[in-house]
Amino acid sequence: MPPRILYLATADARGHLMRAQLLTHALRAAGAQVQVLTTSDEGARFLAGFGIDAPVLSRHYAVQFDAQQNMLRRETDRNVAHYMFHPGRMLRDVGTLSAHFRHADLVVNDSFHPALLLMGWLPFWRRKVVHVYGASLRRALETNFKGRMPGPVARLFGGIVAWQIDRSRARIEHDFAYGEPRHDGHGRHRLATPVAVVDAVDHSDAARRVAAVYLNPHFKDAALADGLEQGLADAGVPAHLVGEGYAQRAHWHARDEHWIEAAAHSAFIVSAPGMAALSIASVYRKPILLLLTDQPEQAINAGRAAQLGLTHRVVVWRGDTAKFARAVAVAAGELLALPAGSGNADEGRQGAVDRLGHWTALLSRLAGAERVTGEQVLRDG
Incomplete structure:
Protein backbone atom coordinates (compact mmCIF):
# COMPACT_ATOMS: atom_id res chain seq x y z
CA MET A 1 0.00 0.00 0.00
CA VAL A 197 10.77 23.09 -12.68
CA VAL A 198 10.69 25.37 -15.71
CA ASP A 199 10.56 23.62 -19.08
CA ALA A 200 9.38 26.09 -21.71
CA VAL A 201 12.10 28.66 -22.44
CA ASP A 202 11.46 31.92 -24.27
CA HIS A 203 14.79 33.31 -25.43
CA SER A 204 13.37 36.46 -27.06
CA ASP A 205 14.82 39.83 -26.11
CA ALA A 206 11.32 41.04 -25.19
CA ALA A 207 10.87 38.28 -22.62
CA ARG A 208 14.25 38.92 -21.04
CA ARG A 209 13.51 42.65 -20.72
CA VAL A 210 10.36 42.26 -18.60
CA ALA A 211 10.35 42.52 -14.78
CA ALA A 212 8.41 39.68 -13.13
CA VAL A 213 6.57 41.20 -10.14
CA TYR A 214 4.89 39.16 -7.42
CA LEU A 215 3.44 40.70 -4.27
CA ASN A 216 1.67 38.46 -1.78
CA PRO A 217 -1.96 39.13 -0.77
CA HIS A 218 -1.01 41.29 2.23
CA PHE A 219 0.06 44.06 -0.17
CA LYS A 220 -3.06 46.15 -0.81
CA ASP A 221 -1.94 49.77 -0.47
CA ALA A 222 -2.67 51.70 -3.67
CA ALA A 223 0.06 54.26 -3.00
CA LEU A 224 2.69 51.53 -2.80
CA ALA A 225 1.52 50.06 -6.12
CA ASP A 226 1.55 53.55 -7.66
CA GLY A 227 5.17 54.00 -6.64
CA LEU A 228 6.23 50.58 -7.86
CA GLU A 229 4.56 51.00 -11.26
CA GLN A 230 5.98 54.51 -11.69
CA GLY A 231 9.48 53.47 -10.72
CA LEU A 232 9.57 50.58 -13.18
CA ALA A 233 8.12 52.81 -15.93
CA ASP A 234 10.77 55.46 -15.23
CA ALA A 235 13.44 52.76 -15.59
CA GLY A 236 11.92 51.77 -18.94
CA VAL A 237 11.01 48.27 -17.81
CA PRO A 238 7.66 46.71 -18.71
CA ALA A 239 6.32 44.51 -15.93
CA HIS A 240 4.28 41.35 -15.51
CA LEU A 241 2.34 42.26 -12.36
CA VAL A 242 0.84 39.62 -10.06
CA GLY A 243 -0.75 40.22 -6.65
CA GLU A 244 -4.05 39.12 -5.14
CA GLY A 245 -4.28 42.34 -3.14
CA TYR A 246 -4.32 44.34 -6.39
CA ALA A 247 -6.73 42.10 -8.31
CA GLN A 248 -9.03 45.05 -9.14
CA ARG A 249 -6.18 47.26 -10.29
CA ALA A 250 -5.50 47.80 -14.01
CA HIS A 251 -2.70 45.65 -15.49
CA TRP A 252 -2.46 43.41 -12.40
CA HIS A 253 -3.34 39.71 -12.27
CA ALA A 254 -4.68 38.18 -9.05
CA ARG A 255 -2.92 34.88 -9.73
CA ASP A 256 -0.73 33.37 -12.40
CA GLU A 257 0.04 29.67 -12.14
CA HIS A 258 2.86 30.21 -14.66
CA TRP A 259 4.50 33.15 -12.89
CA ILE A 260 7.65 31.19 -12.07
CA GLU A 261 8.20 30.56 -15.78
CA ALA A 262 7.92 34.30 -16.34
CA ALA A 263 10.33 34.95 -13.47
CA ALA A 264 12.88 32.46 -14.78
CA HIS A 265 13.10 34.30 -18.09
CA SER A 266 12.70 37.88 -16.90
CA ALA A 267 15.20 40.71 -16.71
CA PHE A 268 14.81 40.59 -12.94
CA ILE A 269 12.31 39.64 -10.23
CA VAL A 270 10.48 42.07 -7.95
CA SER A 271 9.13 40.64 -4.71
CA ALA A 272 9.21 40.83 -0.95
CA PRO A 273 12.13 38.73 0.38
CA GLY A 274 10.16 35.55 1.03
CA MET A 275 11.94 32.22 0.89
CA ALA A 276 10.17 31.17 -2.32
CA ALA A 277 11.09 34.27 -4.32
CA LEU A 278 14.71 34.14 -3.14
CA SER A 279 14.88 30.46 -4.06
CA ILE A 280 13.64 31.18 -7.60
CA ALA A 281 16.27 33.91 -7.94
CA SER A 282 18.96 31.59 -6.63
CA VAL A 283 18.09 28.52 -8.74
CA TYR A 284 17.48 30.38 -12.01
CA ARG A 285 20.22 32.93 -11.31
CA LYS A 286 18.03 35.96 -11.64
CA PRO A 287 18.66 39.40 -10.12
CA ILE A 288 15.95 40.36 -7.67
CA LEU A 289 14.63 43.67 -6.39
CA LEU A 290 13.54 43.10 -2.81
CA LEU A 291 10.63 45.15 -1.48
CA LEU A 292 11.21 45.27 2.27
CA THR A 293 8.56 46.04 4.88
CA ASP A 294 8.30 45.35 8.61
CA GLN A 295 8.12 41.57 8.43
CA PRO A 296 10.69 39.90 10.75
CA GLU A 297 11.20 36.69 8.79
CA GLN A 298 11.72 38.54 5.53
CA ALA A 299 14.09 41.05 7.09
CA ILE A 300 16.28 38.10 8.10
CA ASN A 301 16.08 36.74 4.55
CA ALA A 302 17.13 40.07 3.04
CA GLY A 303 20.15 40.17 5.31
CA ARG A 304 21.17 36.67 4.30
CA ALA A 305 20.79 37.52 0.62
CA ALA A 306 23.45 40.18 1.10
CA GLN A 307 25.75 37.86 3.05
CA LEU A 308 25.49 35.14 0.39
CA GLY A 309 26.15 37.44 -2.53
CA LEU A 310 22.79 37.01 -4.26
CA THR A 311 22.47 39.65 -6.98
CA HIS A 312 19.87 42.02 -5.61
CA ARG A 313 18.84 45.49 -4.57
CA VAL A 314 16.61 46.46 -1.62
CA VAL A 315 13.96 49.17 -1.59
CA VAL A 316 12.03 50.04 1.57
CA TRP A 317 8.48 51.36 1.57
CA ARG A 318 8.18 54.26 4.03
CA GLY A 319 4.85 55.72 2.90
CA ASP A 320 6.18 58.28 0.39
CA THR A 321 5.12 57.32 -3.14
CA ALA A 322 7.45 59.71 -4.99
CA LYS A 323 10.54 58.70 -3.00
CA PHE A 324 9.66 55.05 -3.35
CA ALA A 325 9.25 55.41 -7.13
CA ARG A 326 12.68 57.05 -7.39
CA ALA A 327 14.26 54.29 -5.31
CA VAL A 328 12.63 51.61 -7.49
CA ALA A 329 13.80 53.33 -10.67
CA VAL A 330 17.38 53.57 -9.42
CA ALA A 331 17.44 49.96 -8.23
CA ALA A 332 15.89 48.69 -11.48
CA GLY A 333 18.39 50.65 -13.53
CA GLU A 334 21.29 49.18 -11.56
CA LEU A 335 20.00 45.64 -12.02
CA LEU A 336 19.55 46.19 -15.76
CA ALA A 337 23.09 47.56 -16.05
CA LEU A 338 24.66 44.46 -14.53
CA PRO A 339 26.44 42.06 -16.91
CA ALA A 340 24.28 39.15 -17.99
CA GLY A 341 24.62 36.21 -15.59
CA SER A 342 26.29 32.99 -16.60
CA GLY A 343 23.23 30.93 -15.74
CA ASN A 344 19.91 30.57 -17.50
CA ALA A 345 16.65 28.71 -17.08
CA ASP A 346 18.00 25.61 -18.82
CA GLU A 347 20.83 25.30 -16.29
CA GLY A 348 18.55 26.13 -13.38
CA ARG A 349 16.11 23.41 -14.37
Whole structure:
Protein backbone atom coordinates (compact mmCIF):
# COMPACT_ATOMS: atom_id res chain seq x y z
CA MET A 1 0.00 0.00 0.00
CA PRO A 2 1.40 3.47 -0.87
CA PRO A 3 2.44 5.85 1.92
CA ARG A 4 -0.33 8.19 3.10
CA ILE A 5 0.58 11.78 3.84
CA LEU A 6 -1.53 14.58 5.31
CA TYR A 7 -0.12 18.02 4.41
CA LEU A 8 -1.35 21.11 6.31
CA ALA A 9 -0.21 24.30 4.55
CA THR A 10 -0.97 27.59 6.29
CA ALA A 11 -2.25 30.33 3.99
CA ASP A 12 -0.56 33.30 5.72
CA ALA A 13 1.71 33.59 2.69
CA ARG A 14 1.57 31.89 -0.67
CA GLY A 15 5.04 30.36 -0.32
CA HIS A 16 3.65 27.67 1.99
CA LEU A 17 0.91 26.89 -0.51
CA MET A 18 3.27 26.85 -3.49
CA ARG A 19 5.53 24.42 -1.65
CA ALA A 20 2.52 22.26 -0.80
CA GLN A 21 1.35 22.00 -4.39
CA LEU A 22 4.86 21.31 -5.71
CA LEU A 23 5.45 18.53 -3.19
CA THR A 24 1.95 17.10 -3.50
CA HIS A 25 2.31 16.64 -7.25
CA ALA A 26 5.83 15.22 -6.86
CA LEU A 27 4.80 12.81 -4.10
CA ARG A 28 1.73 11.64 -5.98
CA ALA A 29 3.89 11.03 -9.06
CA ALA A 30 6.14 8.92 -6.82
CA GLY A 31 3.14 6.82 -5.72
CA ALA A 32 2.13 8.44 -2.41
CA GLN A 33 -1.41 9.35 -1.38
CA VAL A 34 -1.49 13.01 -0.28
CA GLN A 35 -4.35 14.97 1.32
CA VAL A 36 -3.84 18.74 1.64
CA LEU A 37 -5.53 21.03 4.16
CA THR A 38 -5.19 24.81 4.39
CA THR A 39 -6.38 27.68 6.58
CA SER A 40 -8.38 30.09 4.41
CA ASP A 41 -10.82 30.12 1.51
CA GLU A 42 -8.37 32.24 -0.49
CA GLY A 43 -5.67 29.63 0.13
CA ALA A 44 -7.99 26.88 -1.07
CA ARG A 45 -8.70 28.84 -4.27
CA PHE A 46 -4.98 29.36 -4.82
CA LEU A 47 -4.30 25.63 -4.53
CA ALA A 48 -7.25 24.83 -6.78
CA GLY A 49 -5.47 26.75 -9.54
CA PHE A 50 -2.77 24.09 -9.38
CA GLY A 51 -5.23 21.20 -9.38
CA ILE A 52 -5.12 20.62 -5.62
CA ASP A 53 -8.36 20.13 -3.67
CA ALA A 54 -7.61 21.45 -0.17
CA PRO A 55 -10.42 21.66 2.41
CA VAL A 56 -10.10 24.47 4.96
CA LEU A 57 -9.26 23.21 8.45
CA SER A 58 -10.52 26.39 10.12
CA ARG A 59 -10.46 30.11 9.49
CA HIS A 60 -9.53 31.30 12.97
CA TYR A 61 -5.74 31.20 12.92
CA ALA A 62 -3.74 33.71 10.86
CA VAL A 63 -0.79 36.05 11.22
CA GLN A 64 -2.01 39.64 10.94
CA PHE A 65 -0.59 42.25 8.52
CA ASP A 66 -1.51 45.73 7.36
CA ALA A 67 -1.95 46.78 3.73
CA GLN A 68 1.82 47.28 3.26
CA GLN A 69 2.69 43.81 4.59
CA ASN A 70 3.94 45.18 7.89
CA MET A 71 3.38 42.53 10.55
CA LEU A 72 0.93 43.60 13.24
CA ARG A 73 2.47 42.02 16.31
CA ARG A 74 -0.15 42.81 18.94
CA GLU A 75 -2.99 41.83 16.64
CA THR A 76 -1.18 38.60 15.78
CA ASP A 77 -0.58 37.81 19.45
CA ARG A 78 -4.25 38.45 20.17
CA ASN A 79 -5.42 36.30 17.27
CA VAL A 80 -3.17 33.40 18.25
CA ALA A 81 -4.25 33.62 21.90
CA HIS A 82 -7.94 33.63 20.94
CA TYR A 83 -7.34 30.66 18.68
CA MET A 84 -5.47 28.63 21.27
CA PHE A 85 -7.71 29.29 24.27
CA HIS A 86 -11.18 29.52 22.74
CA PRO A 87 -12.77 26.09 23.32
CA GLY A 88 -14.33 26.00 19.85
CA ARG A 89 -11.14 26.70 17.92
CA MET A 90 -7.84 24.92 18.48
CA LEU A 91 -9.35 22.03 20.45
CA ARG A 92 -11.91 21.55 17.71
CA ASP A 93 -9.12 21.49 15.10
CA VAL A 94 -7.18 18.97 17.17
CA GLY A 95 -10.26 16.74 17.09
CA THR A 96 -10.57 17.14 13.33
CA LEU A 97 -6.88 16.42 12.79
CA SER A 98 -6.93 13.40 15.10
CA ALA A 99 -9.42 11.76 12.73
CA HIS A 100 -7.05 12.40 9.84
CA PHE A 101 -4.13 10.99 11.86
CA ARG A 102 -5.76 7.58 11.90
CA HIS A 103 -5.52 7.39 8.11
CA ALA A 104 -2.07 9.00 7.67
CA ASP A 105 1.44 7.62 7.95
CA LEU A 106 2.94 11.10 8.10
CA VAL A 107 1.51 14.55 8.93
CA VAL A 108 3.35 17.59 7.54
CA ASN A 109 2.99 20.93 9.34
CA ASP A 110 3.96 23.75 6.95
CA SER A 111 4.53 26.05 8.81
CA PHE A 112 4.00 26.04 12.57
CA HIS A 113 0.21 25.75 12.79
CA PRO A 114 -0.51 25.80 16.55
CA ALA A 115 -2.74 22.71 16.54
CA LEU A 116 0.02 20.58 15.02
CA LEU A 117 2.65 22.19 17.25
CA LEU A 118 0.58 20.90 20.18
CA MET A 119 0.02 17.47 18.64
CA GLY A 120 3.66 17.29 17.58
CA TRP A 121 4.89 17.11 21.17
CA LEU A 122 2.16 14.94 22.68
CA PRO A 123 3.19 11.26 22.86
CA PHE A 124 0.09 9.91 21.18
CA TRP A 125 0.56 11.89 17.95
CA ARG A 126 4.11 13.17 17.76
CA ARG A 127 5.60 10.10 16.06
CA LYS A 128 3.75 11.07 12.87
CA VAL A 129 4.42 14.83 12.78
CA VAL A 130 7.12 16.52 10.72
CA HIS A 131 7.44 20.30 10.91
CA VAL A 132 8.47 22.11 7.71
CA TYR A 133 9.74 25.67 8.10
CA GLY A 134 12.11 28.25 6.76
CA ALA A 135 15.20 28.74 8.89
CA SER A 136 14.36 32.44 9.24
CA LEU A 137 10.75 31.71 10.23
CA ARG A 138 11.79 29.54 13.16
CA ARG A 139 14.21 32.20 14.34
CA ALA A 140 11.50 34.88 14.06
CA LEU A 141 9.03 32.73 16.00
CA GLU A 142 11.44 31.93 18.82
CA THR A 143 12.39 35.61 19.22
CA ASN A 144 8.83 36.91 18.81
CA PHE A 145 8.75 38.65 22.21
CA LYS A 146 12.35 39.87 22.23
CA GLY A 147 12.29 43.58 23.07
CA ARG A 148 8.57 43.46 23.81
CA MET A 149 8.73 41.59 27.11
CA PRO A 150 11.33 41.31 29.89
CA GLY A 151 14.36 39.34 28.73
CA PRO A 152 13.79 36.25 30.93
CA VAL A 153 10.14 35.99 29.79
CA ALA A 154 11.08 36.33 26.12
CA ARG A 155 13.80 33.69 26.47
CA LEU A 156 11.41 31.35 28.31
CA PHE A 157 8.89 31.67 25.47
CA GLY A 158 11.59 30.95 22.89
CA GLY A 159 12.80 27.94 24.83
CA ILE A 160 9.30 26.47 25.15
CA VAL A 161 8.66 26.92 21.42
CA ALA A 162 11.99 25.30 20.52
CA TRP A 163 11.33 22.35 22.85
CA GLN A 164 7.84 21.92 21.43
CA ILE A 165 9.11 21.88 17.84
CA ASP A 166 11.96 19.49 18.59
CA ARG A 167 9.69 16.90 20.20
CA SER A 168 8.16 16.00 16.82
CA ARG A 169 9.09 12.97 14.73
CA ALA A 170 11.20 15.10 12.37
CA ARG A 171 11.93 18.67 11.34
CA ILE A 172 12.71 19.84 7.82
CA GLU A 173 14.39 23.22 7.86
CA HIS A 174 14.72 24.80 4.43
CA ASP A 175 16.52 27.80 3.05
CA PHE A 176 17.04 29.31 -0.39
CA ALA A 177 20.82 28.98 -0.05
CA TYR A 178 21.20 25.46 1.37
CA GLY A 179 23.26 23.02 -0.68
CA GLU A 180 23.21 19.25 -0.38
CA PRO A 181 20.77 17.69 2.14
CA ARG A 182 22.02 17.37 5.70
CA HIS A 183 20.76 15.45 8.75
CA ASP A 184 21.91 15.90 12.33
CA GLY A 185 21.02 12.35 13.35
CA HIS A 186 18.30 13.56 15.73
CA GLY A 187 15.41 14.19 13.38
CA ARG A 188 16.50 17.54 11.97
CA HIS A 189 16.95 17.70 8.20
CA ARG A 190 18.18 20.64 6.15
CA LEU A 191 17.06 20.94 2.53
CA ALA A 192 17.14 23.65 -0.09
CA THR A 193 13.73 25.27 -0.59
CA PRO A 194 11.91 23.49 -3.45
CA VAL A 195 11.31 25.39 -6.69
CA ALA A 196 9.06 24.66 -9.67
CA VAL A 197 10.77 23.09 -12.68
CA VAL A 198 10.69 25.37 -15.71
CA ASP A 199 10.56 23.62 -19.08
CA ALA A 200 9.38 26.09 -21.71
CA VAL A 201 12.10 28.66 -22.44
CA ASP A 202 11.46 31.92 -24.27
CA HIS A 203 14.79 33.31 -25.43
CA SER A 204 13.37 36.46 -27.06
CA ASP A 205 14.82 39.83 -26.11
CA ALA A 206 11.32 41.04 -25.19
CA ALA A 207 10.87 38.28 -22.62
CA ARG A 208 14.25 38.92 -21.04
CA ARG A 209 13.51 42.65 -20.72
CA VAL A 210 10.36 42.26 -18.60
CA ALA A 211 10.35 42.52 -14.78
CA ALA A 212 8.41 39.68 -13.13
CA VAL A 213 6.57 41.20 -10.14
CA TYR A 214 4.89 39.16 -7.42
CA LEU A 215 3.44 40.70 -4.27
CA ASN A 216 1.67 38.46 -1.78
CA PRO A 217 -1.96 39.13 -0.77
CA HIS A 218 -1.01 41.29 2.23
CA PHE A 219 0.06 44.06 -0.17
CA LYS A 220 -3.06 46.15 -0.81
CA ASP A 221 -1.94 49.77 -0.47
CA ALA A 222 -2.67 51.70 -3.67
CA ALA A 223 0.06 54.26 -3.00
CA LEU A 224 2.69 51.53 -2.80
CA ALA A 225 1.52 50.06 -6.12
CA ASP A 226 1.55 53.55 -7.66
CA GLY A 227 5.17 54.00 -6.64
CA LEU A 228 6.23 50.58 -7.86
CA GLU A 229 4.56 51.00 -11.26
CA GLN A 230 5.98 54.51 -11.69
CA GLY A 231 9.48 53.47 -10.72
CA LEU A 232 9.57 50.58 -13.18
CA ALA A 233 8.12 52.81 -15.93
CA ASP A 234 10.77 55.46 -15.23
CA ALA A 235 13.44 52.76 -15.59
CA GLY A 236 11.92 51.77 -18.94
CA VAL A 237 11.01 48.27 -17.81
CA PRO A 238 7.66 46.71 -18.71
CA ALA A 239 6.32 44.51 -15.93
CA HIS A 240 4.28 41.35 -15.51
CA LEU A 241 2.34 42.26 -12.36
CA VAL A 242 0.84 39.62 -10.06
CA GLY A 243 -0.75 40.22 -6.65
CA GLU A 244 -4.05 39.12 -5.14
CA GLY A 245 -4.28 42.34 -3.14
CA TYR A 246 -4.32 44.34 -6.39
CA ALA A 247 -6.73 42.10 -8.31
CA GLN A 248 -9.03 45.05 -9.14
CA ARG A 249 -6.18 47.26 -10.29
CA ALA A 250 -5.50 47.80 -14.01
CA HIS A 251 -2.70 45.65 -15.49
CA TRP A 252 -2.46 43.41 -12.40
CA HIS A 253 -3.34 39.71 -12.27
CA ALA A 254 -4.68 38.18 -9.05
CA ARG A 255 -2.92 34.88 -9.73
CA ASP A 256 -0.73 33.37 -12.40
CA GLU A 257 0.04 29.67 -12.14
CA HIS A 258 2.86 30.21 -14.66
CA TRP A 259 4.50 33.15 -12.89
CA ILE A 260 7.65 31.19 -12.07
CA GLU A 261 8.20 30.56 -15.78
CA ALA A 262 7.92 34.30 -16.34
CA ALA A 263 10.33 34.95 -13.47
CA ALA A 264 12.88 32.46 -14.78
CA HIS A 265 13.10 34.30 -18.09
CA SER A 266 12.70 37.88 -16.90
CA ALA A 267 15.20 40.71 -16.71
CA PHE A 268 14.81 40.59 -12.94
CA ILE A 269 12.31 39.64 -10.23
CA VAL A 270 10.48 42.07 -7.95
CA SER A 271 9.13 40.64 -4.71
CA ALA A 272 9.21 40.83 -0.95
CA PRO A 273 12.13 38.73 0.38
CA GLY A 274 10.16 35.55 1.03
CA MET A 275 11.94 32.22 0.89
CA ALA A 276 10.17 31.17 -2.32
CA ALA A 277 11.09 34.27 -4.32
CA LEU A 278 14.71 34.14 -3.14
CA SER A 279 14.88 30.46 -4.06
CA ILE A 280 13.64 31.18 -7.60
CA ALA A 281 16.27 33.91 -7.94
CA SER A 282 18.96 31.59 -6.63
CA VAL A 283 18.09 28.52 -8.74
CA TYR A 284 17.48 30.38 -12.01
CA ARG A 285 20.22 32.93 -11.31
CA LYS A 286 18.03 35.96 -11.64
CA PRO A 287 18.66 39.40 -10.12
CA ILE A 288 15.95 40.36 -7.67
CA LEU A 289 14.63 43.67 -6.39
CA LEU A 290 13.54 43.10 -2.81
CA LEU A 291 10.63 45.15 -1.48
CA LEU A 292 11.21 45.27 2.27
CA THR A 293 8.56 46.04 4.88
CA ASP A 294 8.30 45.35 8.61
CA GLN A 295 8.12 41.57 8.43
CA PRO A 296 10.69 39.90 10.75
CA GLU A 297 11.20 36.69 8.79
CA GLN A 298 11.72 38.54 5.53
CA ALA A 299 14.09 41.05 7.09
CA ILE A 300 16.28 38.10 8.10
CA ASN A 301 16.08 36.74 4.55
CA ALA A 302 17.13 40.07 3.04
CA GLY A 303 20.15 40.17 5.31
CA ARG A 304 21.17 36.67 4.30
CA ALA A 305 20.79 37.52 0.62
CA ALA A 306 23.45 40.18 1.10
CA GLN A 307 25.75 37.86 3.05
CA LEU A 308 25.49 35.14 0.39
CA GLY A 309 26.15 37.44 -2.53
CA LEU A 310 22.79 37.01 -4.26
CA THR A 311 22.47 39.65 -6.98
CA HIS A 312 19.87 42.02 -5.61
CA ARG A 313 18.84 45.49 -4.57
CA VAL A 314 16.61 46.46 -1.62
CA VAL A 315 13.96 49.17 -1.59
CA VAL A 316 12.03 50.04 1.57
CA TRP A 317 8.48 51.36 1.57
CA ARG A 318 8.18 54.26 4.03
CA GLY A 319 4.85 55.72 2.90
CA ASP A 320 6.18 58.28 0.39
CA THR A 321 5.12 57.32 -3.14
CA ALA A 322 7.45 59.71 -4.99
CA LYS A 323 10.54 58.70 -3.00
CA PHE A 324 9.66 55.05 -3.35
CA ALA A 325 9.25 55.41 -7.13
CA ARG A 326 12.68 57.05 -7.39
CA ALA A 327 14.26 54.29 -5.31
CA VAL A 328 12.63 51.61 -7.49
CA ALA A 329 13.80 53.33 -10.67
CA VAL A 330 17.38 53.57 -9.42
CA ALA A 331 17.44 49.96 -8.23
CA ALA A 332 15.89 48.69 -11.48
CA GLY A 333 18.39 50.65 -13.53
CA GLU A 334 21.29 49.18 -11.56
CA LEU A 335 20.00 45.64 -12.02
CA LEU A 336 19.55 46.19 -15.76
CA ALA A 337 23.09 47.56 -16.05
CA LEU A 338 24.66 44.46 -14.53
CA PRO A 339 26.44 42.06 -16.91
CA ALA A 340 24.28 39.15 -17.99
CA GLY A 341 24.62 36.21 -15.59
CA SER A 342 26.29 32.99 -16.60
CA GLY A 343 23.23 30.93 -15.74
CA ASN A 344 19.91 30.57 -17.50
CA ALA A 345 16.65 28.71 -17.08
CA ASP A 346 18.00 25.61 -18.82
CA GLU A 347 20.83 25.30 -16.29
CA GLY A 348 18.55 26.13 -13.38
CA ARG A 349 16.11 23.41 -14.37
CA GLN A 350 18.38 20.63 -13.10
CA GLY A 351 18.79 22.42 -9.79
CA ALA A 352 15.02 22.59 -9.41
CA VAL A 353 14.68 18.90 -10.33
CA ASP A 354 17.30 17.97 -7.73
CA ARG A 355 15.62 20.01 -4.99
CA LEU A 356 12.22 18.43 -5.60
CA GLY A 357 13.82 14.99 -5.73
CA HIS A 358 15.45 15.43 -2.31
CA TRP A 359 12.13 16.49 -0.73
CA THR A 360 10.16 13.70 -2.35
CA ALA A 361 12.65 11.05 -1.29
CA LEU A 362 12.82 12.27 2.31
CA LEU A 363 9.06 12.59 2.88
CA SER A 364 8.42 9.23 1.21
CA ARG A 365 11.07 7.62 3.39
CA LEU A 366 9.68 9.17 6.59
CA ALA A 367 6.14 8.07 5.70
CA GLY A 368 7.31 4.56 4.80
CA ALA A 369 9.33 4.24 7.99
CA GLU A 370 6.33 5.32 10.07
CA ARG A 371 4.17 2.69 8.39
CA VAL A 372 6.70 -0.03 9.23
CA THR A 373 6.89 1.21 12.82
CA GLY A 374 3.11 1.29 13.17
CA GLU A 375 2.74 -2.21 11.78
CA GLN A 376 5.43 -3.46 14.16
CA VAL A 377 3.59 -1.91 17.12
CA LEU A 378 0.38 -3.67 16.06
CA ARG A 379 2.15 -7.02 15.73
CA ASP A 380 3.90 -6.64 19.09
CA GLY A 381 0.61 -5.65 20.70
